[in-house]
Amino acid sequence: MQQARKLKKGDKVAIVSLSSGMLGEEFCSHNIEIGVKRLKEYGLEPVFMPNALKGIAYVKENPQARAKDLKDAFLDDSIAGIICAIGGDDTYRLLPYLMEDAEFVQTVQKNPKLFTGFSDTTINHLMFYKLGLSTYYGPNFICDLGEIAKEMLPYSKKAFESYLEGNEYSQIVSSEIWYEEREDFSRAAIGTDRVAHKEERGFELLQGNEVFEGELLGGCLESLYDILTTNRYKDEKEVCEKYGLFPGKEEWTGKILFIETCEEKPVPELFEKEIIALKDKGVFDVINGVLVGKPQDEAYYEEYKDILKRVIDNEKLPIVYNVNFGHATPRCALQYGTLAKVDMKQKKIYV
16 A cells, blocks of 8 residues: 655645535635634645535536546645545545546556545545555544634544654544534634533443454445445445445455444444445454444444444454544544554554
8 A cells, every 4th residue: 555645844735525515615614714724833735626615516516526626636746635625425426537537546556645534535535545545534624624613622633633744643542532513513603612521431342352453444334335235326336336446355354444423323223234234245254353433422322332243243353442533523543554453451552
């Protein structure tokens, strides 16, 4: 896997809307102001790609424009990193415009760049993984850089700062605090803090060995399920199969699978179907362990644990639960394809 260099002062970073176009709506204008200010405080120069701010309707109707923004960001030698605005639910529609573009494929492979985002961005991550580029399942623009509290959430801030030269992660530990999702994201709520709770559990080992290692691979559970089914869009499974987006069983061998649930807070019945879909692909037969993200607002916290153990049905496979990544805040950054060692004696993930 190719790894992009870290960011440094003076670098340009591209902001792209690869799924939802909400960054271009008036109700997100204050997130732009806040996010730009924070990027500049790091000495970074934000560059909003031409279609990133055209709004929900345009972005939805023009996947080729989204794809062009991503391609152009890679073609621009002055841009060192790419930050996704937010997730969404249909970035798979970009695949034909990117995977069949020889210039894009060659540029990604010859000119690797730091790329970060989560949620539906899982699709983009798996595309880059197939092309041999290691990317980051981590902070995005609206949710993290544009966080409307007075400061970025400290744990998430550290995750973003791990993208900066000299600030790389060496280990990930549980956040001492977790936050409820906001009900008010408006300009009027700028400066207000999220409802915070002391973390009472930390990383939980549900079963298996206390120490295990492997390269990281995974994403949002709902996105993975949508790749494998016609649950959300009738053509998504067919499109993703055409480009071999979901890794084959041999590719999963020896990996650590990381999965987390989205803001839709899937009911236990759906969560079980999603885990079964991964089981049916043979993933749990060959991986070295599983990292499971904290559910947003701790929804179905205990129910998910029971389903994981029952459906996976392999007491020897290590499962570590309640890890801070994905939709629950705060969030760390997990790098695709990088070797991680999970040590639950120390309750740390070494990367």
